[in-house]
Amino acid sequence: MSFIISGADNQNNAGGDLIKETTTQTFVADVIEASKEVPVLVDFWAPWCGPCKQLTPRLEQAVTNAGGKVKLVKMNIDQYPEVAGQLGIQSIPAVFAFKDGRPVDGFMGAVGEGELRQFIDRITAGEGGGVEQQLEAAETALAQDNVNEAANLFAEVLQSDKENVNALAGLAKCYIKSGDLDRAEQMLGMVPAGQQMDSAVTSAKAMLDLARKSEEAADTSELEQKVADDPADLQARFDLALALQAKGKREAAMEQLLEIVKRDREWNEGAARQQLVEFFDAWGANDPLTVKGRQRLSGILFS
Incomplete structure (x- = not known):
């Protein structure tokens, strides 16, 4: 199994709720009213603007990555110049952040990804998370x-x-x-x-x-047979525990190690106890099986 560290796959799904185009007629609803619920960034751009083509994809990705803490509205000033004129915009790209129905911050130019993250963090401070x-x-x-x-x-x-x-x-x-x-x-x-x-x-x-x-874990079936044939074979139990863990059978693996501790807590210089602790560390302190296992181990050690 492999994975790709990228937000590109999510960007196409950002769509309607997070990213949209607006017009002069819909600006109040898309920006002024919407910003009373969540901050809205307005990207003023034009088709002939080269830096706009660099900035807009970065903006879309940054907004997508913000996970709903901010929205993006794009406005083509060639088609709808009125709002840009009212805001005194003289060069593009220009981005204005609206919050509670009014502009609160902004910048001009094709800034980098790091600056965009900082800008969004500043705008969304206190928005949660x-x-x-x-x-x-x-x-x-x-x-x-x-x-x-x-x-x-x-x-x-x-x-x-x-x-x-x-x-x-x-x-x-x-x-x-x-x-x-x-x-x-x-x-x-x-x-x-x-x-x-x-x-x-x-x-x-x-x-x-x-x-x-x-x-490196061995096949469980052979080890299970060895343990069945000789329950006192603690090395076989230990190997079986690792093999069971490798197959995702965590509780069964834990039970084998607990059985070793019951039979001989000092076997192999306390190897079973140490392996249990490693299991618990790997699973996490709040994992229900870790909590249960620690209680069981304590019960054995202090009985």
Whole structure:
């Protein structure tokens, strides 16, 4: 499985609600009234304007990436010059931001992607969410195995904050889920030295380590037979746990390791307990199976 970090696929769907053309007659409804609900950017352009052709696609992408916090309305000043004249626009491209029915900010010229993000962040300050909302949406998508969507959201955060530890770790997890373990390792290598022990990073590292072990995991049927033939074969149980985890049978894998701890908590220098902790780190502290597993492990250790 692979994924592409790009917003291009979403742009075509931005359509009616987020991005539209307006006229002199519909300007009040499309901009003035609409801006009372959510900030509206107005792109004043003309077909002959070269810089307009550079700016408009960037604007559309930036608005799409903002996830509904802002809308874009485009106005061809050749066809509808009245509003541009009222605003005193003398050169294009020109972008005005409307909020609560009035213009509050703007710029002229084909600015870059970074400046557009900053402009939108400034206009939408207090509109809810921002980076935290984006990270939350990315985590939700990842938990639902929507790897492409999660990767795009994490990448968008990194475009404005290249050292955001949650986004770096999240994108590494996307690479792990897609099977690109080398790229995941490279992504984790970009985490600043002082944040290597952040919980998001340690979780991604545990997930990566687990994925590498899973690549080497044996077939479960043979191991299941070995355990059935000799329940005291703790090495077979340990190998079976890794093989089950590789197949996505997390609870069954956990049960095998818990059984090892029950039988001999110090086996192989506590390997089963350590592997359980690695499972929990990889699954995440709030995963229901992690919570259940930690309770079970504590019950065994302190009984």
